Amino acid sequence: MDARSHDVAVDLLAWYDTHARKLPWRSPPGGRAPDPYRVWLSEVMLQQTTVAAVKAYFAEFTRRWPTVHDLANAPEGEVMAAWAGLGYYARARNLLACALQVSARGGAFPETEDGLRALPGLGAYTAAAVAAIAFGQRAVVVDANVERVVSRLFAIEDPLPGSRPSIRRHADTITPDERAGDFAQAMMDLGATICTTRNPRCLLCPLSTVCVARQTGEPERFPVKAAKKARPQRQGRAFWIEREGAVWLVRRPGKGMLGGMRALPDDGWSARQDGSGKAPLEGAWEPAGVVSHGFTHFGLDLHVATYRGNETVSPGADGGEWWRLDALADAGLPTLFAKAVRLALATTGVDA
Incomplete structure (x- = not known):
């Protein structure tokens, strides 16, 4: 039977x-x-x-x-x-x-x-x-x-x-x-x-x-599974811009990866291509490390760079806003950028 x-x-x-x-x-x-x-x-x-x-x-x-x-x-x-x-x-x-x-x-x-x-x-x-x-x-x-x-x-x-x-x-x-x-x-x-x-x-x-x-x-x-295709590993950069106890966060476009979410500025990485590497402003950027993250169709190595100079970006530009460091838990960051934030904060000795 x-x-x-x-x-x-x-x-x-x-x-x-x-x-x-x-x-x-x-x-x-x-x-x-x-x-x-x-x-x-x-x-x-x-x-x-x-x-x-x-x-x-x-x-x-x-x-x-x-x-x-x-x-x-x-x-x-x-x-x-x-x-x-x-x-x-x-x-x-x-x-x-x-x-x-x-x-x-x-x-x-x-x-x-x-x-x-x-x-x-x-x-x-x-x-x-x-x-x-x-x-x-x-x-x-x-x-x-x-x-x-x-x-x-x-x-x-x-x-x-x-x-x-x-x-x-x-x-x-x-x-x-x-x-x-x-x-x-x-x-x-x-x-x-x-x-x-x-x-x-x-x-x-x-x-x-x-x-x-x-x-x-x-x-x-069972179930029998077809051989997995190799996932591409993309490279990108995220940028931590800090001023007077706050960090600059942007709102990602409504369509696309992590659409509509708050995030650190990045260099335009996507599932199809590496990021440009270009920073959002000129200055002395310091490397904070790399976070790796897996998406469905690709992996990402996100290189985090920090900047704490005098130059600033204007609040309101590109949907950005200054977000207090002591309230980052309320920003609703997606997992990838939450990891990037923890990495950046570790360079300052501040707990996430």
Whole structure:
């Protein structure tokens, strides 16, 4: 017997009823549907991010903006600052755009996948997850955990990412008409706690008897992954300009890397090219060191230079502002520039 001839949902939902993770955006198994706003917010936050990292951000967002109307009325700068550290900052901009649209609808999210897909920032996965979890719609929800579980259940030999259409078709065959939201979350929990990337706990798995990958004796081999392409390593510079207990921060353009976030001035590095190396003003720049940071498609070595001369830049130019050193924690800097700031402060003996 294997997953093709077995009602996977029955066994998995029985396991979930006992072993479901308790998460702040969830309702208990079999309970009433959770607030769509909280489901949507958590799913957007969880993209490319771990549950452990998201919990504190989710708590803070829902404390400050408990409804979609509250979020829609929030200043963009405050939302971007609250998002700092979660990465993939286009998500935060889409979050606001989506909140504005839903608020204009009276605060009601669409209940169907197609309706949800029409909202800013909701791709196939997020729309399916919200439709299933918040509205009980039958939807095929496939995230990285589900990809791993399905790849192993059916021992799919084609490598990722090319195997994704096949994974989705197989996931469709085991998705039930009832309790689709619980089933989606059960698949996620199984992948996160039992069917893990390394050392899967097959003896505890409710689907072990029908898992084809386990029958091969090599469950960790799945999902098969294509050879990784080498990521380019870019070089850039960031500039610390200090005056009278404050540092010059700029607002990055709304589109592009770390769009809309406060940051140190830099030399225009990007995913496609190294920075120019050119400083924003003439003077005696001193090297403070290098911070390395990984983005999805490239790595970056950011060389930090400090300047504490008499020349100044004019507040207001290029969207910049003087920011007091003792309030830098409130600037909402993205992780890359937070690391650069700590490096620059270390040269002065000041704690970040």
